[in-house]
Amino acid sequence: MNRKVVLASRPDGVPTAANFRLVQAPVPELADGAVLIATDYLSIDAFIRTTLDDRPGFHGQAELEAPVMALGVGRVVASRFPGLAEGDSVFGPIGAQTHAVMPGGMYRKLPAGDLPPKTWLGLLGMTTGLTAYVGMLTVGEVVSGDTVVVSAAAGAVGSVACQLAKIAGARVIGIAGGSAKCDFLVNTLGCDGAVDYKADDAGAQLAAHAPNGVNVFFDNVGGEILDAVLLQLAPGARVVLCGAISQYNRMGEVRGPVNYLKIAERNASMRGFTVDRYAGDFARMEADIVRWSGEAKLTMPEHVVTGIENFPTALGMLFNGGHRGKLLVAP
Numbered sequence: 652m653n654r655k656v657v658l659a660s661r662p663d664g665v666p667t668a669a670n671f672r673l674v675q676a677p678v679p680e681l682a683d684g685a686v687l688i689a690t691d692y693l694s695i696d697a698f699i700r701t702t703l704d705d706r707p708g709f710h711g712q713a714e715l716e717a718p719v720m721a722l723g724v725g726r727v728v729a730s731r732f733p734g735l736a737e738g739d740s741v742f743g744p745i746g747a748q749t750h751a752v753m754p755g756g757m758y759r760k761l762p763a764g765d766l767p768p769k770t771w772l773g774l775l776g777m778t779t780g781l782t783a784y785v786g787m788l789t790v791g792e793v794v795s796g797d798t799v800v801v802s803a804a805a806g807a808v809g810s811v812a813c814q815l816a817k818i819a820g821a822r823v824i825g826i827a828g829g830s831a832k833c834d835f836l837v838n839t840l841g842c843d844g845a846v847d848y849k850a851d852d853a854g855a856q857l858a859a860h861a862p863n864g865v866n867v868f869f870d871n872v873g874g875e876i877l878d879a880v881l882l883q884l885a886p887g888a889r890v891v892l893c894g895a896i897s898q899y900n901r902m903g904e905v906r907g908p909v910n911y912l913k914i915a916e917r918n919a920s921m922r923g924f925t926v927d928r929y930a931g932d933f934a935r936m937e938a939d940i941v942r943w944s945g946e947a948k949l950t951m952p953e954h955v956v957t958g959i960e961n962f963p964t965a966l967g968m969l970f971n972g973g974h975r976g977k978l979l980v981a982p
């Protein structure tokens with residue numbers, strides 16, 4: 652039997668358990684070219700929220716009563732696809748379910764070796780480690796001596812982005828909510844400073860940490876945090892638009908930056924990216940990440956939520972700050 656979390660109603664604001672339903676159904680027969688995958692881990696990604704609205708978003712639109720979209724890793728249980736065999740580990744669009752029957756061509760066969768398959772959701776994950784790599788090193792062009800600020804720094808992308816900036820020789824200031832996460836940024840991730848955006852003096856904290864201005868801002872949050880950092884830009888700064896999680900629960904009324912004139916005044920630039928656009932460079936990036944991980948320069952803390960029925964709770968954690976590092980569901 653397959654246990655799947657389907658969309659029962661479209662959320663208004665932060666998704667709640669009432670927007671989803673757990674359904675049990677027999678696993679369908681395999682057609683030619685299809686594979687049956689048993690899910691090991693699902694990646695809880697911010698883009699999932701943008702698929703739940705009543706109008707299609709950049710990543711498409713979830714259908715009511717269909718399993719919620721999610722990337723994951725799993726094992727092939729049965730295959731009628733020539734490129735995959737029983738026992739293979741795969742990465743791809745599995746959905747919020749314990750078992751998936753899909754065209755085999757939608758999955759990447761993961762190499763056998765020392766790395767656990769869930770690494771391809773975390774450090775090597777397209778939506779995590781590779782996103783941080785593209786944003787910080789390719790788009791942000793961080794160099795030694797830069798002062799770098801990362802928002803949602805204690806989350807999945809942010810954790811890797813901070814560490815990549817340290818590897819490049821930058822001074823790194825992370826922004827996160829609460830003193831425990833700020834301690835985590837400094838003591839676990841090696842940031843040089845941390846700003847608690849939930850504190851009253853967040854703007855002053857930022858100014859104190861970057862007295863000569865911010866050279867690279869890697870933004871995962873948007874809204875008020877983007878505006879606060881724009882005020883602190885150094886001449887020639889690069890603002891990298893990775894995401895805007897503060898806006899995803901109200902995509903119909905996205906708040907743009909009020910302080911955008913600072914981009915002109917500081918001769919700065921603001922550049923967004925989508926990670927898939929850089930797929931041609933993934934092999935090189937993966938090799939770098941594996942090497943730095945082996946040298947203990949990169950770590951990926953994980954928060955694993957157990958039980959497919961807890962998928963909605965995990966999705967909500969993206970917005971209430973309940974995790975550090977990579978958020979996963981193990982069904």
Ligand SMILES: NC(=O)c1ccc[n+]([C@@H]2O[C@H](COP(=O)([O-])OP(=O)(O)OC[C@H]3O[C@@H](n4cnc5c(N)ncnc54)[C@H](OP(=O)(O)O)[C@@H]3O)[C@@H](O)[C@H]2O)c1
Nearest residue numbers: 697803806807808827828871893894895896897925926972
């Ligand atoms: N450009 C691309 O191709 C690409 C690819 C993948 C992901 N992304 C983006 O990367 C960003 C991070 O995604 P992720 O999967 O790594 O999530 P994550 O950082 O692990 O989780 C989201 C974090 O955002 C913070 N947050 C939530 N609502 C907030 C708000 N209103 N104000 C300030 N902080 C808030 C929370 O941390 P606190 O406890 O600190 O509030 C939470 O832990 C997202 O914006 C996502 O869209 C972009």
